[in-house]
Amino acid sequence: MTMTNTTGTSRDDLAPSERSGAPVALRHLRRRFATTTALDGFSLDLQPGEFVALLGPSGCGKTTALRVLAGFETPDEGSVWVDGADVTGVPAQRRDMGMVFQSYSLFPNLSAHDNVAFGLRLRKVSGSERRRRANELLELVGLAEHRSKFPHQLSGGQQQRVALARALAIEPRVLLLDEPLSALDAKVRAELRDQIRFLQRRLSITTLFVTHDQEEALSMADRVGVMYQGRAEQIAAPAELYARPETPFVAEFVGITSRVPATRRDDTHVELLGRVVPVRGHLGVSSPELEALLRPEDLTVRLAVDGPAVIVNRSFLGSTTRLEVALGSSIVKVDVAHRTSEDLPHLARVDLEVVAPDVLVSARR
Amino acid sequence: MVTVLDTGGVAVSASQRRWRARISRGLILWIFGFYVLAPLYAGARFALQNDNGNFSFHSVAVIPAQAGFSDAFWYSTRLALVTVIGVLVLVVPTIIYAHLRAPGVRPALEVISLLPIVFPPIVLILGFMHTAPTWLLIWPYHLAILYVVISLPFVYRSLDAGLLALDLSTLVEAGRSLGARVTTIVWRVILPNLTSALVSSVALVVALVYSEYTMASFQVTPTLPVWIAQFSMSDGHITTAAAMLSLVGAWVLLAVVLVADLGRLQWRQRRARA
Numbered sequence: 001m002t003m004t005n006t007t008g009t010s011r012d013d014l015a016p017s018e019r020s021g022a023p024v025a026l027r028h029l030r031r032r033f034a035t036t037t038a039l040d041g042f043s044l045d046l047q048p049g050e051f052v053a054l055l056g057p058s059g060c061g062k063t064t065a066l067r068v069l070a071g072f073e074t075p076d077e078g079s080v081w082v083d084g085a086d087v088t089g090v091p092a093q094r095r096d097m098g099m100v101f102q103s104y105s106l107f108p109n110l111s112a113h114d115n116v117a118f119g120l121r122l123r124k125v126s127g128s129e130r131r132r133r134a135n136e137l138l139e140l141v142g143l144a145e146h147r148s149k150f151p152h153q154l155s156g157g158q159q160q161r162v163a164l165a166r167a168l169a170i171e172p173r174v175l176l177l178d179e180p181l182s183a184l185d186a187k188v189r190a191e192l193r194d195q196i197r198f199l200q201r202r203l204s205i206t207t208l209f210v211t212h213d214q215e216e217a218l219s220m221a222d223r224v225g226v227m228y229q230g231r232a233e234q235i236a237a238p239a240e241l242y243a244r245p246e247t248p249f250v251a252e253f254v255g256i257t258s259r260v261p262a263t264r265r266d267d268t269h270v271e272l273l274g275r276v277v278p279v280r281g282h283l284g285v286s287s288p289e290l291e292a293l294l295r296p297e298d299l300t301v302r303l304a305v306d307g308p309a310v311i312v313n314r315s316f317l318g319s320t321t322r323l324e325v326a327l328g329s330s331i332v333k334v335d336v337a338h339r340t341s342e343d344l345p346h347l348a349r350v351d352l353e354v355v356a357p358d359v360l361v362s363a364r365r
Numbered sequence: 366m367v368t369v370l371d372t373g374g375v376a377v378s379a380s381q382r383r384w385r386a387r388i389s390r391g392l393i394l395w396i397f398g399f400y401v402l403a404p405l406y407a408g409a410r411f412a413l414q415n416d417n418g419n420f421s422f423h424s425v426a427v428i429p430a431q432a433g434f435s436d437a438f439w440y441s442t443r444l445a446l447v448t449v450i451g452v453l454v455l456v457v458p459t460i461i462y463a464h465l466r467a468p469g470v471r472p473a474l475e476v477i478s479l480l481p482i483v484f485p486p487i488v489l490i491l492g493f494m495h496t497a498p499t500w501l502l503i504w505p506y507h508l509a510i511l512y513v514v515i516s517l518p519f520v521y522r523s524l525d526a527g528l529l530a531l532d533l534s535t536l537v538e539a540g541r542s543l544g545a546r547v548t549t550i551v552w553r554v555i556l557p558n559l560t561s562a563l564v565s566s567v568a569l570v571v572a573l574v575y576s577e578y579t580m581a582s583f584q585v586t587p588t589l590p591v592w593i594a595q596f597s598m599s600d601g602h603i604t605t606a607a608a609m610l611s612l613v614g615a616w617v618l619l620a621v622v623l624v625a626d627l628g629r630l631q632w633r634q635r636r637a638r639a
Contacts, residue, residue, distance in 0.1 A: 093542075098542065107539075119544055
């Protein structure tokens with residue numbers, strides 16, 4: 001069976017990749033801007049052909065890390081390694097990395113074709129070969145019929161696809177994506193997301209993707225690095241990151257988390273909603289008053305006339321319904337199957353039970 | 366029909382509002398057009414009308430034959446060329462560097478570029494003639510140095526606006542990531558995107574050189590405006606025709622550059638389609 005991507009390009013049409021991506025290592029990077037520390041000992045390894053997303057709030061240092069790898073920023077400390085070679089001092093134009101920017105950054109005076117062929121021209125690729133490759137890549141991103149158009153004649157999504165084709169045309173060792181979907185509307189964003197992932201897998205290019213959108217990061221990347229204050233809080237596969245966050249910041253930044261009061265039992269257990277539950281990882285807090293960070297699916301809820309909690313809000317999410325349950329001064333979010341939720345009306349008193357095998361805890365706020 | 370109350374409480378239909386909008390739009394354009402075109406019309410009329418009130422191109426046809434016109438015209442043209450080269454060589458790299466690498470100095474550059482407006486031309490020329498070394502004063506195009514200075518406010522502003530319309534740093538980074546050096550990016554990407562800003566700068570500089578009188582009047586070799594001023598004593602019609610002709614020449618130059626640029630873009634598009 002022939003598989004087709006979002007723009008109609010048949011996967012069978014694509015030539016197999018001739019080379020795979022290069023391994024990349026960022027080692028103990030530090031970068032300060034005046035009084036702000038953008039990177040504070042940040043390290044990251046990318047395997048050949050791996051797709052890693054850097055996720056974090058504004059100012060966490062993710063774009064600086066990408067720019068250091070691209071060669072647009074020089075780190076104050078630390079080193080950048082590509083394919084086993086230290087490239088820390090190598091200028092950007094000699095790093096052989098393709099980059100796609102948030103603002104498209106197509107050259108306004110060049111047609112879509114000439115934009116894609118720009119890097120090939122600099123590499124002294126012959127005219128006929130240049131045209132062949134540029135046309136092939138434009139076809140790959142579904143824009144063959146728009147090749148003679150100038151950037152201002154293309155929509156945002158089309159411009160970004162040309163930018164992607166331009167970055168891929170030079171057969172880069174590493175592909176860098178700096179929030180490439182942020183300026184697009186939701187439908188185009190979803191299409192381009194699939195297309196980027198499809199091409200990255202097909203061409204097996206080592207890719208670093210920077211975004212503040214966790215849905216993008218979790219759905220596209222092989223691994224996601226969550227950054228906070230210039231450091232990587234956790235780097236893990238999306239499922240692991242969601243299911244087993246290692247820090248309160250990761251738990252609260254990725255997915256939905258509720259804080260539920262808990263009491264320290266010993267170094268490895270807490271008492272939570274009347275049950276003794278193992279603590280995930282190391283309990284690094286000495287205070288006896290703690291809070292457990294729970295996902296909506298870590299809890300179950302059942303009707304109880306004298307229960308300690310009250311359902312204060314219900315949101316229909318399709319196959320599940322999200323309940324907001326008031327427990328003392330906390331609001332706890334719990335997901336229940338939609339059919340079950342019909343028995344749990346608004347303002348009903350309920351009992352909460354922890355079903356997670358272990359929980360992440362932090363000091364009480 | 367949709368009827369609404371205007372601010373005075375009087376009922377106004379949609380078609381009446383459209384009609385009013387059309388009238389105000391037309392009025393604004395007429396006032397602007399009149400303000401710009403009336404002096405040109407007056408000049409052209411004076412140049413082409415003889416003392417009997419008849420129209421003819423006689424005043425234009427006899428210009429090249431007038432004593433000193435040819436020398437003055439070509440001298441001004443060469444001065445304009447030297448000034449254009451000088452101001453572009455000075456301003457283009459400076460302003461691109463400031464936008465790219467030192468955005469903090471842009472406000473200072475803006476103020477510096479405005480300073481020539483503050484100094485009267487007479488002060489500039491006297492200061493220059495008393496302080497410049499002799500080897501510079503005997504250079505026939507030394508006036509171009511001062512013209513570069515007084516054209517700075519126009520050229521700087523025009524190029525600054527052109528660069529602000531581009532996402533310069535991202536374009537440069539995109540080019541670098543594709544393997545281009547900054548000079549290559551400036552040549553192949555930045556300058557082609559500044560064409561209209563450069564053309565308007567050149568047009569302003571040429572217009573300035575063809576019209577500046579105060580400083581030029583201190584020169585041994587008369588420039589076109591000096592010749593016009595001197596010759597107007599004997600025949601005002603011919604000198605006005607000469608001034609109008611230099612204006613038309615500047616417009617033709619502008620049109621040629623713009624058409625050439627448009628042709629270049631269309632050629633690129635045709636080539637990409639092929």
